[in-house]
Amino acid sequence: MDVRFGILGTGTVGKTIAARLAGLGHEAMVGTRDPADTLSRTEPDAYGNPSFGVWQEEHPEVKLGTFAEAAAHAEIVINATAGAVSMEALEQAGEDDLSGKVLVDVSNPLDFSKGMPPTLSVSNTDSLGERIQRRFPEAKVFKTLNTMNAALMVDPARLAGADHTVFVGSGDPEAKAAVTDLLRSFGRSDIVDLGDITTARGTEMLLPVWLRLFGALQSPSSISRSSADVFLVEGSP
């Protein structure tokens, strides 16, 4: 069944998810602060990825709109913005257009302001997922996919034949079927429901060791293009 998705964020994560959803036959609109400004940029980003405009020429089925337009368009909203600007982007999306909807939060509260590697702007006793749920209590927030890179989010077979786990922490377990369907459509079968949205503390706190693994296993400049950034979690009986 085709679903209307609003994907907030024009970075690698937003583009990768939008392309995958469009490829699955869904209606995908990416949201940004200022679409004209986004399209005016033509240079590749710091990692060599093409600008949104260049990328969109190869993905004409993906629409671009404001955060508010993407949210209004959507049956399911995906927060794919950088954690530092997620709250602001969601404010622009607007409470009315988030209320009652599933809001899939794949962001992480990385704080780059204090040097590398980044720390977390919230952790341990709170999380970005919880902050989003508290600010938008009528949205059905699901924290998931934040423990891996964009390519792997939508194509789990890139690692270990897809034999690895994705976590879900939910602010509204009753809407779980929609998120599970989404993850299964991406090729996932190992989906672990950790519990309520407070479990986002745990998955967001995976980021520090993940970032250290980049440093240990490869050069920092390849971070955003790596497929090495995934945690396999295996429970034995």
Add this chain to the structure above:
Amino acid sequence: MDVRFGILGTGTVGKTIAARLAGLGHEAMVGTRDPADTLSRTEPDAYGNPSFGVWQEEHPEVKLGTFAEAAAHAEIVINATAGAVSMEALEQAGEDDLSGKVLVDVSNPLDFSKGMPPTLSVSNTDSLGERIQRRFPEAKVFKTLNTMNAALMVDPARLAGADHTVFVGSGDPEAKAAVTDLLRSFGRSDIVDLGDITTARGTEMLLPVWLRLFGALQSPSSISRSSADVFLVEGSP
């Protein structure tokens, strides 16, 4: 080559490591605050594990002493105390008897004072491993093995044929050979050197999602005896 080990802590982690080291032919002395008090307890603990005295009857080759005696005895010291009391135990071990020695820190800064699941008493911008290294600058602190349960620490084949990773974060990379030898003697080959002791932030921050997995996958009462508590980390090329 036989090594003299001082293992601080008489809990499951300390006993399990001590037994394994003794089985490998090393001289293992477990340190505790008050040996007479430790031996006076005869009841099993809350998880049904035998008291230290009962356990020691089956492991007579493992000695028991004060924290200071265990540290003085040791060529390599292992901090296997609960994170909440690690600094105090190490103070009792004494700076003089830690100086110049490898100090393997397998503890985690779990704070149970605010209810379950525990939070971390230090995280994100600091770690227990770093605190230990700062307080005992002449000790060669290695953070390792803290991301898995005691049984798996010393017997990696219990999970996935030992095909999983142990992390090492080091305050003294020059002493790395001793720690690598120790981990290999336990049956490990996948040893990832994350970098300096600040990488302990990352491995200690794995605990929250690990604890949530207990909640999601099994009953809380089986936490300490589970073999399900391990993270596999796999990097693809």
